[in-house]
Amino acid sequence: MFCKKCGTEINDDADHCPNCAAEVNAEVKVEVEQVVSVPTYLVQAILVTIFCCLPFGIPAIVFAAQVNSKLASGDVEGALKSSQNAKTWCWVAFACGLVILLIQIVAIALNPAWQQMGR
């Protein structure tokens, strides 16, 4: 983070600016901590896109991008909202993948010849 008074880059856990000795605002520290902890769910989004074979992973990745662009512009609240959306889409994609997998398992179980078809 940066010192509010002189703009020097300072250590995240520093209490005082090493350049001008100004006290680092506690509020700023909290905000930085909050920014660090907003999850993008990018990994989960990529996993559901690759393994659930469904287009629902794409909106999750788009929302992950939104989280980081909003954080970069200082909009922590908006980022939290996008983060929530990303999470929702990950679950939607995961649930759809799971349902399709279950349908396939049932189909194979009911008709053994099915698995020799296609491929």
Place this chain on the structure above:
Amino acid sequence: MDKNRRVQAIIFAYICIGVCLAAVTLYFFEPGKSGLFPSCLLYEYSGFYCPGCGSTRAMSKIVHGDVVAALRMNILTVFFTPFIIYSFLLFGSRIFLKKPLPSYRIPAIVIWGLVVVIILFGILRNLPYYPFYFLAPH
């Protein structure tokens, strides 16, 4: 260890067990040959390869240590693998280590690029022209 952390530790343990089981299954039953793994419904009915097509086979090749064969199945999955593994280690290090592994935040523009790459990959690998058909599982 507070409650939140304990829950995370349990999730971490479950993922570890799940990954190990998946790795063992993928080692002994080859997807596409053993009939154990159902093929994607989209491919079954339309014949189109989606961006995820071949990812299970790629994982199986990785478990067998054959990265080149994995790249031929799904180059994108192999590209993401180290990134996914690091994220998992990061998750674990936050639970168990006093000083967790360095975290990072990917710039939004890079993630947008990723969206474009995934969609382009899904289109290009269906083209029957050189060199695009190398992107299809083969």
